[in-house]
Amino acid sequence: MRLTSFDALGEEELDTWHRLREGNPLLDSPYFHPGFAQAVHVSGRPVEVAVGRDADGRVLALLPCHRERSLLRPAGWPGADFQGPVLAPGTSFSPLLLLSRGVRGFAFDHLLDGHADDHTDDHEDGHEDGEAGFGPWIESRRPSPYIDVSGGLDAYLGRASRSGKDNMGQARRRAAKAERELGPVRFEADAVDPKALDRVVELKRAQYAATGAPDYFATPDRIDLVNRLLHTRSPGFSGMLSTLHAGPHLLAAHFGLRSGGVLHWWFPVYDPSFAHLAPGWMLLRELVSAAPALGIGRIDLGRGEDEYKRRAKTGEVMVAQGLVTRSAAKRTMRRARDSMVEAAKVSPLGPGLRRIVRSVRSLLR
Incomplete structure (x- = not known):
């Protein structure tokens, strides 16, 4: 297992990347396409690729991956909603082989289940470098929801929960209200519109500030990344900006990633001035309706506790979330951090504790 700069990969490695991914249904998310790693790398945040050979x-x-001194993180972190090695179905992967040449850990927070083995209790230091699977280093698992949009809106309504059906019905009525009050409602599924993308970033940053969440767009390379992706139209991989207007007003928009029949829901926004119309649901309804014509069969919503998801x-x-490391002390500290996080979620002192937790997280990354 050797680390190689993305721009030093040769035709053999890239061809194999495409071949392995295309042969493994687990890897149909756009995050596993080499186009995503390439866009991140070109945007100014170096990507290295661990290449395993027989x-x-x-x-x-x-x-x-990204290398931060002695720590590796998945390429695109913290904006990579699916992570894991690209390999053939049924192939084993030995994550301890990543720990060489000064690398002491590999931290992951969205490892797609299927890369982990089931031996999560064998969690001590006696692993051999050839032992396969991420299971021993997984600290927690969380759901990442998706929407099956094959067949469009009617088919979705046939498989959706009662609340999903209700919200889609309300979205239809609110779209009619928006048209009466604001002007004609216009939906564009795939708009290559840099000004609209600037507005998405502006609204998203305002949302981060209002909620106290970390600002993903605080560093210029990430703004450059989404702008590059907006103009990416390579076979099998692209950025995708969807917009919903009523008259002259941008009610809601979403910027995501597309690969084949999969759309990843990445940066949804709406204008708070029109919150009473629930424009996010209006936009989602339009996307579900348009899915068959777009060739989209699934929308991955990404991990999160949002009620709409x-x-x-x-x-x-x-x-899965965890850390591949040989350091028992590091694992102990991370378990203590995770316990603090869970306590903060249920405590009546939650807001103050969450600020403390964010500080502890930054120290233990």
């Missing part, structure tokens, strides 16, 4: 030199696995989803997969 005894004959054939590429068996690829894992794009719970209402809209038709299913979910699990993603």
Whole structure:
């Protein structure tokens, strides 16, 4: 297993990347496409790829990463909603092989279930480097919901929860109200509109500030990343900006990633001035309706506790959080941090405790 700069990958590695991904249904998310790693790398945040080969030199696995001194993180972190190695179905992966040449840990927070083995209790230091699976280093698992949009809106309504159906019905009525009050409602599924994307970033940053969440767009390379992705139209991978207007007003928009029949729901926003219309649901309804014509069969909503995701989803997969390390002390500290996080969620002193937790998290990353 060797780390190679993304721009030093040759035709063999890239061809194998595409071949392995296309042969493994688990990897149909756009996050596993080399186009995502390339866009992150070109935007100014270096991506290195761990390339695993067999005894004959054939590429068996690829894992794009960022290196932060002695720590590796998945490429695109903290905006990578699915993570894991690119490898053939049924192929084992030995994460301890990442810990060489000064690398002491690999931290993950959205590892797609299916990369983990089931031996989560064998969690001590006696692992051999050849032992496969991330299971021993998983600290928690959380759901990542999705919407099956095959067949469009009518088919979705047939499989949606009662709350999902209710919200879609309300979205239809509110769209009619918006048209009466504001002007014609216009939906554009795939708009290459830099000004609209600027507005998405502006609204998202305002949302982060209002909620106290970390500002993803605080560093210029991430703004550059979404702008590059907006103009990316390579076969099998692209950025996708969807907008919903009423008259002259941008009510809601979403910027995500697309690969084949999968759209990843990444940065949804709405104008708070029109919150009474629930424009996010209006936008989602339009996307579900347009899905068959767009060739989209699934919308991955990403991990999160948002109420609309719970209402809209038709299913979910699990993603795991953890750290591959040989340091027992580091694992103990992370377990203590996780216990503090869970306590803060249920405590009546939650807001103050959450500020403390954010500080502890920053120290233990």
